[in-house]
Amino acid sequence: MLVTVLSCQREYTMKPRIPVLIFLLLLLVCCRGRETQRRKAYASLDTVIRLYESGVDTIDAELLEPALAWFPSKGDASTKGRLWYHWGLITYYRDEYDKAIVSFEKALEQARISGDRHLEGLVCRAMADTYNQTFNIREDTIHLRKAWLAFDAEEDSLYRAEVALRLAAAYLNARKWTRAETLLQECLPVCLRSRELCGIGMTVYASYLLNAPSKDPELAARYLQEAEQAGQPLWDDKLSDLGYAWYLTGQKDRAIRLWDSLARLHPEGLLQLEYRQYNRYRLEGDTIKALRLLERSAVRQDSMLRIQASEAVSRAQRDYQEAVAESERLVVAHERERKMMVRVVALLTVILFALMGFVFWQDSRERLDTVRQALEESERMTKRLAEAEHRHINKIESLKRTARNREATLEEIRSDYLAMFRDGYRRLGRLFEDKQFAETQVKTEAVLYRRVCEALKDIDGDSKGFQRLQDYIEDHLGHPIASLKKDIPSLGEKDIRLFCYLVIGYDAPLIATLMGVGKDRTIHDWKNRLVTRIRRLSPARAKLYLDLIR
Numbered sequence: 001m002l003v004t005v006l007s008c009q010r011e012y013t014m015k016p017r018i019p020v021l022i023f024l025l026l027l028l029v030c031c032r033g034r035e036t037q038r039r040k041a042y043a044s045l046d047t048v049i050r051l052y053e054s055g056v057d058t059i060d061a062e063l064l065e066p067a068l069a070w071f072p073s074k075g076d077a078s079t080k081g082r083l084w085y086h087w088g089l090i091t092y093y094r095d096e097y098d099k100a101i102v103s104f105e106k107a108l109e110q111a112r113i114s115g116d117r118h119l120e121g122l123v124c125r126a127m128a129d130t131y132n133q134t135f136n137i138r139e140d141t142i143h144l145r146k147a148w149l150a151f152d153a154e155e156d157s158l159y160r161a162e163v164a165l166r167l168a169a170a171y172l173n174a175r176k177w178t179r180a181e182t183l184l185q186e187c188l189p190v191c192l193r194s195r196e197l198c199g200i201g202m203t204v205y206a207s208y209l210l211n212a213p214s215k216d217p218e219l220a221a222r223y224l225q226e227a228e229q230a231g232q233p234l235w236d237d238k239l240s241d242l243g244y245a246w247y248l249t250g251q252k253d254r255a256i257r258l259w260d261s262l263a264r265l266h267p268e269g270l271l272q273l274e275y276r277q278y279n280r281y282r283l284e285g286d287t288i289k290a291l292r293l294l295e296r297s298a299v300r301q302d303s304m305l306r307i308q309a310s311e312a313v314s315r316a317q318r319d320y321q322e323a324v325a326e327s328e329r330l331v332v333a334h335e336r337e338r339k340m341m342v343r344v345v346a347l348l349t350v351i352l353f354a355l356m357g358f359v360f361w362q363d364s365r366e367r368l369d370t371v372r373q374a375l376e377e378s379e380r381m382t383k384r385l386a387e388a389e390h391r392h393i394n395k396i397e398s399l400k401r402t403a404r405n406r407e408a409t410l411e412e413i414r415s416d417y418l419a420m421f422r423d424g425y426r427r428l429g430r431l432f433e434d435k436q437f438a439e440t441q442v443k444t445e446a447v448l449y450r451r452v453c454e455a456l457k458d459i460d461g462d463s464k465g466f467q468r469l470q471d472y473i474e475d476h477l478g479h480p481i482a483s484l485k486k487d488i489p490s491l492g493e494k495d496i497r498l499f500c501y502l503v504i505g506y507d508a509p510l511i512a513t514l515m516g517v518g519k520d521r522t523i524h525d526w527k528n529r530l531v532t533r534i535r536r537l538s539p540a541r542a543k544l545y546l547d548l549i550r
Helices: 002-014 017-053 061-073 077-093 097-114 117-133 137-150 154-173 177-192 198-211 217-229 236-248 252-265 271-284 287-299 301-362 365-439 444-455 463-476 480-487 493-503 508-515 520-535 539-549
Strands: none
Touching: 017 061, 017 077, 061 077, 077 097, 077 117, 097 117, 117 137, 117 154, 137 154, 154 177, 154 198, 177 198, 198 217, 198 236, 217 236, 236 252, 236 271, 271 287, 301 365, 463 480, 463 493, 480 493, 480 539, 493 508, 493 520, 493 539, 508 520, 520 539
16 A cells, blocks of 8 residues: 555656656757858858958858847847948848938947947948948048047058048048148158058158149159059049140140040040030130030039939938837847747747646645736736836837828928029020120120110029029028028127028128128128027028028
């Protein structure tokens, strides 16, 4: 009888171990599966990195899918940053610039979290390339400067020099001579010691010497020729600059032969060559040929107008993409919490079965109460997770509504810029009609001069011309002048006139001429006082006006 009781007790005590063994087995399988996914993710990311380091640009997006499936919710910030950076490169080389910007924004966020300055510099440089492809010159320059500041370590000196050259070229295009000179003086010694950057550095410095107010065409020609000898090919634009340097140093026949050969290579026309030849005819006093080149360049204003219009549109698109990226991050967070809830429920279920076996084994009322408490805690946790899920869903819907509102604003901006674009071409058409009419008259130049003077009455500075300019700004930019007068009633007539000239992009010398002021410095002081008064407004109102005059 005693043996029978003992055998029954042994059989009863062995049965509760089965749920525990099943739980341990499932945990082991889950851990092994997660480790396999982690190894695949790291392997795919390392493969893509090695391919880019070896110079391969066209990479199949499927190579990075294991890493994309693993790292957005796992891994350290540095690894996530490298993942989004290389995914951004893949989409960039596929000309999907909107997706590339979103990926680079995520990479930049992770790089700053991890403190990886080198990765931050790479990401900012890639963002500058992307904005350059969409003709957003302002954002291109901003991110080049961020990359230049990020590459501030000794081991990143070549990266810093390369970005400094690109930033100096951007400053040259914007005619910011002092900033360009400062950057070139800093980076040129590093470039001259590098085989890859030596020729590029000399060509950029030659452009500065040829375009800055303190020109040195002889030194510019020497740098361009030395860059070619160092292995840097001189493309057509640089050859046009070389011809202009020769022309300014007195080698006119040599420059004209070079320009003629470029003209034969480009019968459709070369913008930089026409610009340099226009300077030549202007210096020689041949106004007829200079005017022909000017007319031909006016035909190409289509691309310039598109670039100027696209900058504001690109900024609106970037804001929209940032909102989309934020929505995606919330979706990922919601999915992570949902998976965590499933795991918690599964784990609680396994623990529940183990506890039930333990309760049957002990046959104790106290253990049954513990199980009830665990179930109640599970219900409360499930309820809290459901509430959190509901909050996240509401936040995502709010972000979607914000994105739709921004998209509507973008459509309004596009409509306004289309109207400005068409109005600019109507003005060009009227000027062309005046030119055609002048050619039928006896005194062509006098008639053309009078017609051009009539066409330029809008910027002549008189009260009627300024009123037409003010009406044009009010009609096309959403009545900013009326809003500014309402926000700052103490503004005088000169302040309003200065605001209008800054909105349409006039520089300080032209504004000084129109307002009858002898010094550019006075205009800069007026502008600073106007900006100071605008910044005293609320941030949203101040940003509205500052975006128009910058």
